[in-house]
Amino acid sequence: MSTQPTPTAIYKEPELFYEAKIREEILKRYNIAFEVFMAEQYSRIHYSELMDSSTDEALTSKQRLISWINDNTKGKEVRAGVLTRYKLEHPEHFENGIWQARYFSYFVHYAKELLTDETFVKKKEIADEFAKSFKNEQWYWQAVAVLGAKLLEYLYDMNALQTDIAKAYVRQIKLSRQLLKSIGKITGKIAKNYRENYGYDNIEEVKEAVFAIKQSIEETFKQQMKMSYEIFKSQKEYQIYLAYRKIIKNDILEIYRENLKLPKPSFSVQENKLNQLEAGCLS
Structure with a gap:
């Protein structure tokens, strides 16, 4: 990511110096918040804990979703999945090999666009099935969870995570x-x-x-995982995450609303939806 160089001395350009420092700190906090959010919300032993098959509609299965998230190898040919495509197409989301987690909601939007693209999934029927699935709110949040879990593990294997909490969860x-x-x-x-x-x-x-x-x-x-959650709550990274949690969930919620082309809700309606998310009703 290209940014204007920070002045080396305050006295030369004080306003630019402080603006650059503030921006740097804000981006750092968002990176921490998004990564810890993903770790707490999506780190599970089984993907079935994140996505079930309880819906009555004929929506995309967990197995099909994961198969398109992953690469697929047939003989000597490799079809790049969502994760590989994302990394190749967005090197600017990585700094010195470390993923900048503030781009997670962008990744969700990117994955949705890719999975509903017939040229990527090869068949119109599959693209249409994904498009229908993304309009189902329960399926959407579960798919976001699976995408987040797979992305975390993918990044962990590349040593591309930056927070101690996320590394510990995935490990x-x-x-x-x-x-x-x-x-x-x-x-x-x-x-x-x-x-x-x-x-x-x-x-x-x-x-x-x-x-x-x-x-x-x-x-x-699983009980050991829960105990880890409690221990992490006292750490600075977790406190930063708490400060941004509603903002993060709201941003991911907006991707779903945009998909339905819904008008922006009133503050009270939005606050109620976020309270549901906080209670774990949709995530």
């Missing part, structure tokens, strides 16, 4: 997934060995017991 999520995968393999072997040694007698009970153990361990991981 814990990835570790939990690895451990659960290992536990799944171990419990699978236990059930297999039981079947080979004792036959099929009581095999269902063994499977249920093994599944219960895995569920218990996963619940422990």
Whole structure:
């Protein structure tokens, strides 16, 4: 991102010096706020915790959404997904390899435009399905959550995150997934060995017991995540996030409203919607 150089001395151009410093501080705070917002709202062990299939309408599935967010490889050909396209098309959103999180709401808008573009998804039916889905408010917020989670993990793998809180959240999520995968393999072997040694007698009970153990361990991981949330609340990064939380949610809400071409709501209506968001009704 090109910016006017900050004067090296106050006495030479005091107004320009202070304006540059204020702008620098504001951008820094927005970067922190957006990144912590994403980490708290979207860091989950399973994407199914962010997007379900409870809606009655025939909307885009979580699997299809994720398949277009990710790259797709067929033989030697690689179809760049939303994340790769975004990084390639917007290098100005990165400074020294670090993503500037203040561009998150832009990323959401970018992803929506890309997924509803027939030239990207290759078929009009898929583009139309995405367009219909983005007009469903429940689906929209869930899709934003999945987009945010995938973006966080993508950036973490590139060492492109800047806040300690976001790094810690994603690190814990990835570790939990690895451990659960290992536990799944171990419990699978236990059930297999039981079947080979004792036959099929009581095999269902063994499977249920093994599944219960895995569920218990996963619940422990989730409780550890919640404890981390409480610890982070005392940190400066989190306090900055709290100061900007409503502004961030309002900006993401405006993308949905723009998609429906709705008039800008009155302050009272907007405040009520944001209060719903604060209570977690839509996110």
